[in-house]
Amino acid sequence: MKHLKQPLNDSPVRLFCVLPTDAMLTVPLLAATVLAASLLLASCSPRTAAQQADSPVQEKKRGYELEFSESFRPGMNSVDALGISIVIVMDTSGSMAERPSSGGKAKYLQASEALQTVAGYLADFSAHAGDMELKAGLLTFSDKVRTVLPLTRLDAAGLAALEAACAPEHFSPRGGTAIGLGLERSSEILAQSGTIFNSVILVTDGENTIAPEPDKVIEAIYANRNNKSTEDMPIRTSTQLVSIIGFDIDSPKFARLHELGARVTKAGSGDELEASLRSLLEADISKLEGN
Incomplete structure (x- = not known):
């Protein structure tokens, strides 16, 4: 054959x-x-585009995933009342006990004074906010993150609590610089704030020394990657505004964070820190006033 x-x-x-x-x-x-x-x-034969596409859960696993706590309330992520929630995160690592290059008091004392002035600005805005919600929270970080003031509505009682939280005894310097953890904890708080606008402003005089890395956290925030998202109930974080203020440190050190979408600025003194905080807050609140 x-x-x-x-x-x-x-x-x-x-x-x-x-x-x-x-x-x-x-x-x-x-x-x-x-x-x-x-x-x-x-x-x-090659797979079609539909076959190649990953499910939301598969996509979530591609990079660092935000670790939200067991107390996280998923249902609050879909609540978007007209208002803004702001979490300020202050570095209390050991180097904050030093004086800045510009001189004057220790950095943690100058930071405390700047926050007290900013609290007064928020009080002025709150008095004219009408039906709009204004919430604020205050965290500190060194080796770990501490809550000084939980996210609080700034009515009369809330403003008094914010003013007390800005006192210098809450910023005693010690330990390392957990920038990534500070951003991660802030994102969890803002993901269940109940307001349509959300902002975190982090102040630091150094570079990250404790995992996770800040760039990985910011990537996860903007990609909605977190351990509480499911296909039935995705937890959105990508609309959160992230700002970094380098206090007595060159902001080019945070160039990567700026590339990822964070606003990055610097302050060489307590007065400049106050001005930077106020400028960022005014920019955030202007978004609310435009609605």
């Missing part, structure tokens, strides 16, 4: 069928051969 080798198609996978010349065997053997070749080609 003679056999002829003939390519089936122009696929990158070169398949040949063996064609017998015996007329009595040609039909059944050819049919079986073509069927087998078709099945093999189907298994080798």
